[in-house]
Amino acid sequence: IGIISMETTPTPNPPPTEEEKTESNQEVANPEHYIKHPLQNRWRPSSFDIDSLKTRQVNILVISNFVVVGNCWSCLYNHIQLSSNLMPGCDYSLFKDGIEPMWEDEKNKRGGRWLITLNKQQRRSDLDRFWLETLLCLIGESFDDYSDDVCGAVVNVRAKGDKIAIWTTECENREAVTHIGRVYKERLGLPPKIVIGYQSHADTATKSGSTTKNRFVV
Ligand code: MGP
Numbered sequence: 001i002g003i004i005s006m007e008t009t010p011t012p013n014p015p016p017t018e019e020e021k022t023e024s025n026q027e028v029a030n031p032e033h034y035i036k037h038p039l040q041n042r043w044r045p046s047s048f049d050i051d052s053l054k055t056r057q058v059n060i061l062v063i064s065n066f067v068v069v070g071n072c073w074s075c076l077y078n079h080i081q082l083s084s085n086l087m088p089g090c091d092y093s094l095f096k097d098g099i100e101p102m103w104e105d106e107k108n109k110r111g112g113r114w115l116i117t118l119n120k121q122q123r124r125s126d127l128d129r130f131w132l133e134t135l136l137c138l139i140g141e142s143f144d145d146y147s148d149d150v151c152g153a154v155v156n157v158r159a160k161g162d163k164i165a166i167w168t169t170e171c172e173n174r175e176a177v178t179h180i181g182r183v184y185k186e187r188l189g190l191p192p193k194i195v196i197g198y199q200s201h202a203d204t205a206t207k208s209g210s211t212t213k214n215r216f217v218v
Pocket of ligand 1: 101102103104156158
C-alpha cells in the first residue's frame with residue numbers, strides 16, 4: 001500500500017513562486033500556500049489496484065498536518081485522482097496515521113462502516129463529490145466529540161456498483177456510530193427517504209450471502 005508521509009510541523013506560507021503560478025494557469029498549485037489551521041490528526045492515503053495485484057503509490061500529497069481553508073479545498077481536490085477515473089477493482093482510502101485500511105487492524109477489528117452503495121449511474125453523477133465530501137468530513141473532524149471513533153474511509157470502484165464507507169473503531173459505541181451516521185448522511189446531502197446502514201467488519205468478514213446485516217441505520 002502506497003503511503004505518503006505527512007509533515008508534522010507547521011511551516012510558514014511563502015508566496016507562490018512564478019513557476020507555480022504559471023504551472024496551473026495562474027492558480028496556485030501547492031495547497032500548502034493556503035494552509036491555516038493545524039489538523040488534529042495525521043492522515044495517510046493509500047490505494048490498491050486489484051488488476052495488477054500490486055499496490056501503487058498515490059501520486060499526490062493530499063494533506064500535510066494542516067487544514068487547507070477557504071475556496072482552496074479545490075486545490076486539495078486537484079491533488080487527488082478522481083475516484084471515477086480509477087479502474088474498476090481499485091480501492092482508495094484515507095486513514096488516520098497508524099491505522100491500516102484492513103479489518104484486522106487493532107483499531108478496526110471491533111469496528112464497522114457506514115456504507116454508501118452507489119448504482120452504476122452514480123459513478124458519473126455522485127461518486128467524486130461524495131468521496132470529496134467524505135474526505136472533508138474526515139480531515140475536518142466533522143463528527144464533534146465522536147471524531148475520535150473515526151478510523152478512515154474507503155472508496156471501492158467496482159463494475160457492479162461503487163461503494164464509499166467511513167470506518168469507525170467500535171461497533172458497540174451506539175452513540176458515536178449513530179451520530180457519525182447522521183452527520184455523514186446530512187453532509188452527503190442524502191434525502192431522508194434514503195437509508196444508509198452500518199455493518200460491523202466481523203459481520204462483513206463472515207457473511208454468507210451477498211449482503212451483511214445492518215447494526216444501525218439512519
Ligand atoms: P471488498 O474489496 O471490500 O468488496 O471485498 P468487493 O470487491 O465489492 O466484494 P464483496 O465481497 O463486498 O462483494 C472483497 C474481498 O476482499 C472480501 O470478500 C474479502 O475476501 C477481502 N477483503 C476486503 N477487505 C476490506 C478485507 C480486509 O480488511 N481484510 C481481509 N483479510 N480481507 C478483506
